[in-house]
Amino acid sequence: MLTSFTRCTLKLLAAATLFTACDPAQPTATNVASAAPEPLVDSAAVLPSDTVTAASPVQETALAPQAINLAADAAAILARPEVPILCYHQIRDWTATDSELAKTYIVPEERFREQIKMLADSGYHTVSPDELMAYLTTGAYLPEKPIMLTFDDTNLTQYEVAAPELEKYGFKGVFFVMTVSLGRPRYMSSAQVRELADRGHTIGSHTWDHHNVKNYEGQDWVTQVEKPKKKLEEIVGQPVTYFAYPFGLWNPQAIPELKSRGTTAAFQLAAAQDRQEPLHSIRRIIASGYWSPASLHRNMAGSFNKN
Numbered sequence: 001m002l003t004s005f006t007r008c009t010l011k012l013l014a015a016a017t018l019f020t021a022c023d024p025a026q027p028t029a030t031n032v033a034s035a036a037p038e039p040l041v042d043s044a045a046v047l048p049s050d051t052v053t054a055a056s057p058v059q060e061t062a063l064a065p066q067a068i069n070l071a072a073d074a075a076a077i078l079a080r081p082e083v084p085i086l087c088y089h090q091i092r093d094w095t096a097t098d099s100e101l102a103k104t105y106i107v108p109e110e111r112f113r114e115q116i117k118m119l120a121d122s123g124y125h126t127v128s129p130d131e132l133m134a135y136l137t138t139g140a141y142l143p144e145k146p147i148m149l150t151f152d153d154t155n156l157t158q159y160e161v162a163a164p165e166l167e168k169y170g171f172k173g174v175f176f177v178m179t180v181s182l183g184r185p186r187y188m189s190s191a192q193v194r195e196l197a198d199r200g201h202t203i204g205s206h207t208w209d210h211h212n213v214k215n216y217e218g219q220d221w222v223t224q225v226e227k228p229k230k231k232l233e234e235i236v237g238q239p240v241t242y243f244a245y246p247f248g249l250w251n252p253q254a255i256p257e258l259k260s261r262g263t264t265a266a267f268q269l270a271a272a273q274d275r276q277e278p279l280h281s282i283r284r285i286i287a288s289g290y291w292s293p294a295s296l297h298r299n300m301a302g303s304f305n306k307n
């Protein structure tokens with residue numbers, strides 16, 4: 001069944017493909033919603049004050065909770081080495097009806113296990129959005145070989161397959177949830193999202209139903225940003241301040257709208273960051289279903305820290 005939503009999604013996909021095609025290391029597909037339309041963490045953005053006092057200079061970089069400075073200078077943020085961030089969607093074996101394009105964002109289970117094992121064997125350590133923000137805005141400590149693993153669109157396979165696999169290695173993920181899908185077949189329930197948060201993963205917003213942020217006006221900001229954020233906060237019992245753009249698409253006009261609604265960072269795909277608002281245009285790459293562990297590693301090296 002090709003619903004009007006799906007037709008809209010396909011059009012956007014085509015646009016998104018063009019949008020990212022200039023980056024040779026970026027797979028051609030981007031974020032896709034399936035027939036059902038498909039929604040981050042204000043966690044204490046500000047830290048216990050003792051972490052920023054001058055009293056105990058040395059150890060706290062590694063041991064204390066880390067402060068986030070939302071007033072940090074954009075140039076200073078952009079000057080820091082990028083942390084590689086991967087974006088996953090469905091983790092399941094391919095079927096006969098999956099298109100060639102779809103296979104870039106559907107990662108077969110065994111391939112996913114190989115990719116995650118490669119990251120662990122290579123010495124990577126997952127970081128949370130809070131840790132990333134502390135690093136970007138203050139230069140706070142990150143573990144060696146940091147990486148962030150993100151999961152968009154609320155697919156049930158993320159709960160059933162991805163989270164347990166990450167946990168084998170002590171990894172934590174970031175799950176960007178679109179609230180319209182909660183409880184639908186093949187999508188996570190509210191209870192499962194809460195469980196992921198309780199297990200130490202981060203929950204972010206991916207809008208209500210995955211419409212392109214570039215087209216929002218008026219009430220759309222309430223429907224797609226304000227209400228989903230509130231609903232997710234009710235579900236997880238924590239502030240939700242991180243946001244992932246549907247299809248990875250954004251424009252500079254969207255950023256003040258997100259900021260005024262309590263979003264402290266927003267994640268796109270592989271386009272260049274906004275020079276004035278780097279925290280609201282943080283780059284990710286889609287970890288393709290076609291990529292062997294070695295391909296994934298090559299693409300990480302090719303996409304991040306190119307400057």
Ligand SMILES: [Zn+2]
Binds near residue numbers: 153
């Ligand atoms: Zn999406």
